[in-house]
Amino acid sequence: MTNVQILPLRKLNPDHSERLASQLMQAQENHVDLGSRVQHIRAAGETIQQLSDRLRIHLDVTSHQLADLGVAERCQAEFAILRKLVELTATLAGTARLFSLPEQREI
Numbered sequence: 001m002t003n004v005q006i007l008p009l010r011k012l013n014p015d016h017s018e019r020l021a022s023q024l025m026q027a028q029e030n031h032v033d034l035g036s037r038v039q040h041i042r043a044a045g046e047t048i049q050q051l052s053d054r055l056r057i058h059l060d061v062t063s064h065q066l067a068d069l070g071v072a073e074r075c076q077a078e079f080a081i082l083r084k085l086v087e088l089t090a091t092l093a094g095t096a097r098l099f100s101l102p103e104q105r106e107i
Contacts, residue, residue: 038099045096052089059083 027034059082066072072079 041096041099045093045099048089048096049093052086052093055082055089056086059086 024034059079063072063075063079066075
């Protein structure tokens with residue numbers, strides 16, 4: 001029998017999200033300087049990379065399991081799309097992790 005693995009989800013509290021969105025909109029309307037987002041962007045890049053790595057591992061495991069069952073050929077197109085998604089998210093993660101302000105960039 002195939003082992004089904006569920007990736008963990010982090011649910012956002014709708015009230016908390018709405019409150020944060022409202023505060024952000026108010027700050028933007030009042031032209032409040034919220035400071036640099038470089039560290040947030042870099043941290044998001046790290047999280048995206050971790051998720052991309054985990055998805056790659058799960059795809060490999062699932063691919064091997066389907067091959068063992070003799071049905072991997074039926075899913076080749078879908079796996080190709082998912083692997084491309086992993087590749088693109090890894091590229092996005094790399095870009096975000098290297099993000100810096102224009103004045104911090106080397107010329």
